[in-house]
Amino acid sequence: MSARKLAVIVLAAGQGTRMKSKLPKVLHGLAGKSMLAHVLSGVEQLSPDQVVVVVGPDAPAVEKAAAPHRVVVQHDRLGTGHAVREAFSALAGFCDAGDQADILVIFGDTPLIRSATFEKMVARRRAADGPVLLGLAFRPKDAGRYGRVRLDAQGRVAGIVEFADASDAEKAIDLCNAGILLGDGPTVCRLIHQLDNNNAQGEYYLPVIFDFAYAEGLDTRAVEASEEEVMGVNSRQELAAAEQVLQQRLRNEAMAQGVTLIDPASTWLSTDTVFGRDIIIEPSVFIGPGVTIADDVTLKAFSHIEGANIAEGAVIGPYARLRPGTEIKAGGKVGNFVETKNAVLGEGAKVNHLSYIGDAEIGARANIGAGTITCNYDGYNKWKTVIGEEAFIGSNTALVAPVTVGAGAIVGAGSTLTKAVEKDAIAVVRGRLVEKAGGGASFRAGRQKIKDQKTAEQNAEKKG
Incomplete structure (x- = not known):
C-alpha cells in the first residue's frame, strides 16, 4: 500500500x-x-x-x-x-x-x-x-x-x-x-x-x-x-481570528525551542522565523518574514524586524527597525530609533541612537554616533558606505555615499563627509565659526522694533 x-x-x-x-x-x-x-x-x-x-x-x-x-x-x-x-x-x-x-x-x-x-x-x-x-x-x-x-x-x-x-x-x-x-x-x-x-x-x-x-x-x-484547525477564512473578521490562532501556535513553538517571550500576546512572529536558544524578546516586538535569530540575542521592546540575520549575543532596540538585507554580526548593537537596510554590522559594532544605516558595511567594533545618516540615494541610484573596523563616527554626521572611512579613523561630530578618510585619520568637515560681539542683542532689538511698528499700524486701522 x-x-x-x-x-x-x-x-x-x-x-x-x-x-x-x-x-x-x-x-x-x-x-x-x-x-x-x-x-x-x-x-x-x-x-x-x-x-x-x-x-x-x-x-x-x-x-x-x-x-x-x-x-x-x-x-x-x-x-x-x-x-x-x-x-x-x-x-x-x-x-x-x-x-x-x-x-x-x-x-x-x-x-x-x-x-x-x-x-x-x-x-x-x-x-x-x-x-x-x-x-x-x-x-x-x-x-x-x-x-x-x-x-x-x-x-x-x-x-x-x-x-x-x-x-x-x-x-x-x-x-x-x-x-x-x-x-x-x-x-x-x-x-x-x-x-x-x-x-x-x-x-x-x-x-x-x-x-x-x-x-x-x-x-x-x-x-x-479540532474546530480550530478546520477554520475557513471568508471575511476580514475570520482572517483576524485565524491570525490569532496561528500566532499563538508560533509563540508556543518559539518558547518550546528556548525563546523567552516576556509578553507573548504582544509578540508577532512569522512562520519562517529561525530561532536559536536563550533569546529574550521584550513586549511589542514584530518579526516579519525572512528573519534568523541566533543564540543569546535580546530584542528590546517595540522593535520591527524583517529580512534580517542577527548573530549570537546581539542586542536590538528598543524602537529599532531592521529592514531586509540587514545582517548583525555577533555582539552587534542597534539601539533606539535606529533604522537599517541592506547593511552589515560587524562583530561588536554599535549604532546606538537615532541613525539611518542603509546600503552600508560597518566594520567590527566600529561606533556610530547618534544622528548619523548614510546618504545612500541620489534620486536615481543607491550607493554604498564602507566604514572600517574600530572607526568612530561622531554624532550628527552625514556620510554621502559612495564613501569609505578607513579602519580606526575618527570623523568629528557634525561632519558632512563626501570623500574617503584614510585609516587611523581624523576628519572634521564643518563650516567656519563667525562670531559678532553683541550681535544677538542688536538682532532682538531690531526685531522688536519691527513688531512694535506693526502693532501700532494694526491699532490705528481698528480705530479708523
Missing part, C-alpha cells in the same frame, strides 16, 4: 466577495505568507506525486502563487464538485480503473490544518483495513449551520447532510463536515462524475459522493480534527 501514488487537489477558485478586496481571497496573508502558501506547505510535507491548484478565471496572481504546481482554471464556478472534476484533466494515472492512487481534496482558504492531520488521514487510508473514502470532520462548540456527518452503527459515514436539508434529529448531530476528503483515486473520480446540479444553487456538491459511496456498500469513514 505504501507504493500508492498521491495527488492533492487544492480548491482556490473562490471569489471571496466577503473579503471586500481586489486581492484574491487565498492570497490574503497570515504570519508573513498567503493562506494558499500555508495550505501548499502543509500538503507538501506529504511528498505528493501531483498537486493541482484549481483557480478562477482571470486570476494570474493566484496562478503565480501556486507555482511550481499545476494549475487548472475553473471557468464556470459551479460548486466544489465541479471544481474537482475540472482538476481531473491534470491527473493522468489517478482516475482510471486499476490505478494505484489516492486523491486528497482540500481548500485554499483553510490554512490552519496541520501537516500531522493530513498525515493521519493518509495513514488511515493506507492501513490494511483502510476505508475507500475518508472525510475530515470536527465537533464545534456550536454546530450552527455546518453540514452534519451521519454515522451508522458501525461508525461508517452514511452521508453528509446540509443544515438547510437536515431534520431535527440530524441537526442534533454534533459531528460536522470540514469538506476535506481523501479516497481511492478511481473511486473518487467515478463518484464525482455521478454528481448533478439539480438544486436551488445549480451547483455540484462534493460531499454528496459520501452518500453515493455508502449506498454502494463502500467503507466510508471520518477522521476528526
Whole structure:
C-alpha cells in the first residue's frame, strides 16, 4: 500500500466577495505568507506525486502563487464538485480503473490544518483495513449551520447532510463536515462524475459522493480534527481570528525551542522565523518574514524586524527597525530609533541612537554616533558606505555615499563627509565659526522694533 501514488487537489477558485478586496481571497496573508502558501506547505510535507491548484478565471496572481504546481482554471464556478472534476484533466494515472492512487481534496482558504492531520488521514487510508473514502470532520462548540456527518452503527459515514436539508434529529448531530476528503483515486473520480446540479444553487456538491459511496456498500469513514484547525477564512473578521490562532501556535513553538517571550500576546512572529536558544524578546516586538535569530540575542521592546540575520549575543532596540538585507554580526548593537537596510554590522559594532544605516558595511567594533545618516540615494541610484573596523563616527554626521572611512579613523561630530578618510585619520568637515560681539542683542532689538511698528499700524486701522 505504501507504493500508492498521491495527488492533492487544492480548491482556490473562490471569489471571496466577503473579503471586500481586489486581492484574491487565498492570497490574503497570515504570519508573513498567503493562506494558499500555508495550505501548499502543509500538503507538501506529504511528498505528493501531483498537486493541482484549481483557480478562477482571470486570476494570474493566484496562478503565480501556486507555482511550481499545476494549475487548472475553473471557468464556470459551479460548486466544489465541479471544481474537482475540472482538476481531473491534470491527473493522468489517478482516475482510471486499476490505478494505484489516492486523491486528497482540500481548500485554499483553510490554512490552519496541520501537516500531522493530513498525515493521519493518509495513514488511515493506507492501513490494511483502510476505508475507500475518508472525510475530515470536527465537533464545534456550536454546530450552527455546518453540514452534519451521519454515522451508522458501525461508525461508517452514511452521508453528509446540509443544515438547510437536515431534520431535527440530524441537526442534533454534533459531528460536522470540514469538506476535506481523501479516497481511492478511481473511486473518487467515478463518484464525482455521478454528481448533478439539480438544486436551488445549480451547483455540484462534493460531499454528496459520501452518500453515493455508502449506498454502494463502500467503507466510508471520518477522521476528526479540532474546530480550530478546520477554520475557513471568508471575511476580514475570520482572517483576524485565524491570525490569532496561528500566532499563538508560533509563540508556543518559539518558547518550546528556548525563546523567552516576556509578553507573548504582544509578540508577532512569522512562520519562517529561525530561532536559536536563550533569546529574550521584550513586549511589542514584530518579526516579519525572512528573519534568523541566533543564540543569546535580546530584542528590546517595540522593535520591527524583517529580512534580517542577527548573530549570537546581539542586542536590538528598543524602537529599532531592521529592514531586509540587514545582517548583525555577533555582539552587534542597534539601539533606539535606529533604522537599517541592506547593511552589515560587524562583530561588536554599535549604532546606538537615532541613525539611518542603509546600503552600508560597518566594520567590527566600529561606533556610530547618534544622528548619523548614510546618504545612500541620489534620486536615481543607491550607493554604498564602507566604514572600517574600530572607526568612530561622531554624532550628527552625514556620510554621502559612495564613501569609505578607513579602519580606526575618527570623523568629528557634525561632519558632512563626501570623500574617503584614510585609516587611523581624523576628519572634521564643518563650516567656519563667525562670531559678532553683541550681535544677538542688536538682532532682538531690531526685531522688536519691527513688531512694535506693526502693532501700532494694526491699532490705528481698528480705530479708523
